[in-house]
Amino acid sequence: MRTEQTVAVNDEELLRKIKADKQVFLEVYDRYFTRIYNYIYYRTFNQADAEELTSQTFLAALENIDRFEYRNIPLVVWLYKIAANVVVDFYRHKGETVVWEETDNNQANELSPETACLHNSEKEQLFYQLKTLPQMQQQALILRYHHDLSYKEISEVMEKSEGAVKQLLYRGLNNLRERMAEHE
Numbered sequence: 116m117r118t119e120q121t122v123a124v125n126d127e128e129l130l131r132k133i134k135a136d137k138q139v140f141l142e143v144y145d146r147y148f149t150r151i152y153n154y155i156y157y158r159t160f161n162q163a164d165a166e167e168l169t170s171q172t173f174l175a176a177l178e179n180i181d182r183f184e185y186r187n188i189p190l191v192v193w194l195y196k197i198a199a200n201v202v203v204d205f206y207r208h209k210g211e212t213v214v215w216e217e218t219d220n221n222q223a224n225e226l227s228p229e230t231a232c233l234h235n236s237e238k239e240q241l242f243y244q245l246k247t248l249p250q251m252q253q254q255a256l257i258l259r260y261h262h263d264l265s266y267k268e269i270s271e272v273m274e275k276s277e278g279a280v281k282q283l284l285y286r287g288l289n290n291l292r293e294r295m296a297e298h299e
Contacts, residue, residue, distance in 0.1 A: 119175050119244065120236075123270065126189055126190040127185050128181070129142060129143065130183065130185055130190065130192065133180055134181060135166070137177065137180075138275070139179065140177050141268070142175075142177075142189075143176070143190065144173055147190070147191050147194055148169065148173070150191060150194075151169055151172055151194055151195070151198050152165055152166070152169045153155060153261065153262070154195060154198055154257060154258070154261070154262055155168045155172070155198055155202060156168050157245075157257045157261055158202045158253070158254065159202065159205070160242065161247055163282065164205065168198070168202060168205055168271075170187055171201050172198045172201050173196065175195075175201065176193070176194055178196055178202055179197075188266075188268075188271055189268070192264070192268045192272055193269050194221050195258065195262075195264070195268075195272040196271065196272045196274075199254065199272055199273065206250075218220065241291075242294065244291055244294040244295055244298070245257075245291065246284075247294065248287055248291065251273070251283055252283050252284075252286055252287030252290060253286075253287070254272075254273060255269060255273065255280055255283040255284050255287055256284065256287045256288070256291070258272060259284055266280050267279060288295050
């Protein structure tokens with residue numbers, strides 16, 4: 116497991132290389148594409164939109180990399196912040212329509228048909244209820260529980276205090292629990 120200090124050194128070194136040669140940015144793309152794509156997918160629940168917005172995120176990062184100042188915050192947090200802004204802009208222009216698509220059937224194929232059906236139904240219900248939460252609670256929950264970001268990292272992405280992030284997570288989990296209980 117990589118420590119925070121190791122990530123910091125690697126990110127700082129990587130940024131120096133990128134500022135000298137933009138082709139090195141491909142390493143950032145390769146390293147973080149999946150995490151950023153997944154984050155955007157769980158904010159849009161649409162594969163095509165997630166692919167387009169992920170491309171926009173990395174393009175914006177490349178265009179602004181020279182202005183990025185390293186301050187012991189992992190590079191991926193900066194990318195999440197850009198992605199969060201891209202998603203907000205997307206919804207601002209498109210509206211609040213969210214469609215969920217199932218893309219991961221690999222695990223379901225390994226289960227019995229009855230168990231797979233129950234699993235998919237529960238997963239669908241969870242995603243449906245997640246997308247009905249207020250956007251800030253939804254974003255905090257996705258960053259914390261799907262992407263394993265710390266409270267500090269989430270506060271950087273969302274531009275909120277750590278206390279506000281903890282409150283969003285608490286309220287989001289309670290709202291999600293209540294909504295899931297109503298549909299049992």
